Amino acid sequence: MATTTAAVTLSSDLLSGSLSVTGTTTLMKAGTTADGLNQMRMGRNEIPTGTSFDLLDATAAGIDKANKVYISNESTDTSYYVIIIIDAKVIGRLYGGDWMFLPWNMDDATHDLELTSYVGTNTIEWVKFHENETLTTQGD
């Protein structure tokens, strides 16, 4: 079984008492403990401003699966940010230094994960853990 572990730690002195939250999960295929997500894509991109780009294309094979996406904004200028969009719905902003880890359900073929860069060219690193991806047949 492919075993990938995602662990998070959140700690802060924001409260008068200490705040420390941890979470660890093994990335499994939907609804099972017997089989882990067994496919992965990863990359690093420079995202210029002015255009909304598809970072990851949705595929019907990904509907109602347990796919996960990690994105880190590697920009060192904290005023730089990218807006994360799924199927035209704004999810939120990732500023320079921020990262996110979220489930991604490809609800339909238009459920692409998109990015728009602001202030300047943002550099992002990303990993998608998934199942059921079939490569597109050669078109030319």
Place this chain on the structure above:
Amino acid sequence: MAITASITLTSGANDLVTDALALATSSSLSKAGATTALSNTTGLARKTTTTTDQFILLNADNFTADKAHKLYIKNTSTVADQFFTIHIDDEKLGLMYAGDWALIPWAATNGVKAAFTVTFAATWATADTAVFDGVTIALGSTATTAAMAILVAAARYPNFTATVNGSVVTFTAKDSNDLSLIEEGAASDDYVITTNGNGTGTVARVAGTPVASANDIKITPGQAVNTIEYMLFYE
């Protein structure tokens, strides 16, 4: 103050891929475009559902839009096929199975709340009434039009807030998802006045069409009983 969020993604050699995978990132959760830490949190909360009905976990109206908010959310179930679906408004974001966690940036785009005014005029008298949102206001012995407006604005309404300026009271919905439009005019079925004399209360909607919040975080449990832990860091 500082908030640190760290993630590690690991997989052994010949596991997911031939070589070992080890990614580690640590971030200080800061305010939008700044290096100062996000200053607010909901605290860690826990909610156990009892039905599969969708519900709003976080209402965008309660937070400032377009900041660097981050939501931590976890499915605490230990039964593999138990899941819930997380939505941003009606957009399905993804399925979270037992043990899954996520850290999600959140735009919290606000809606436009419905609002209307009631202009009190002519002569209001003792025992005249105005009824709205389940609240009845009866004018006491200080029988003036301005006094009626003050009483109406001072009341606490379940779904609206009210402010007064002279003899005009402005009502604003507490939730932009409340899109019920109030009937306008001097004889509104929604804002009901009863006077013994010639007192009037004329309803007029505030210009601008109300728009429901399109960025609420909603949860749809995959089964009736689901326990969710979550914590929002916001500014």
